[in-house]
Amino acid sequence: MTPDGWTEDDGALTRQFTFQDFSEAWGFMTRVAMLAETADHHPEWSNVYNRVDIRLTTHDAGGLTDKDTALATAINGLM
Numbered sequence: 262m263t264p265d266g267w268t269e270d271d272g273a274l275t276r277q278f279t280f281q282d283f284s285e286a287w288g289f290m291t292r293v294a295m296l297a298e299t300a301d302h303h304p305e306w307s308n309v310y311n312r313v314d315i316r317l318t319t320h321d322a323g324g325l326t327d328k329d330t331a332l333a334t335a336i337n338g339l340m
């Protein structure tokens with residue numbers, strides 16, 4: 262099942278997050294980075310000022326796995 266707010270698209274989960282400013286976006290990215298390191302599962306992402314675009318896919322498997330769903334759910338838990 263696709264976690265709230267995420268879109269399943271071409272073997273990946275994507276979601277865009279928008280914050281008040283860069284500082285809030287960067288703080289969020291820092292927290293996501295710590296989740297990613299703990300899970301040894303890392304996002305494809307980009308940041309423009311207050312916006313963070315995240316794409317989750319499992320490169321080793323060539324598509325979507327439970328690791329992506331788990332990380333998306335954990336990221337939702339930061340909000």
Ligand SMILES: C[C@H](O)[C@H](O)[C@H]1CNC2=NC(N)=NC(=O)C2=N1
Nearest residue numbers: 301302303304318319320321322
């Ligand atoms: C060696 C290392 O565990 C692997 O390369 C991990 C690291 N993080 C990863 N992250 C993601 N998103 N997909 C992977 O396949 C992946 N593989």
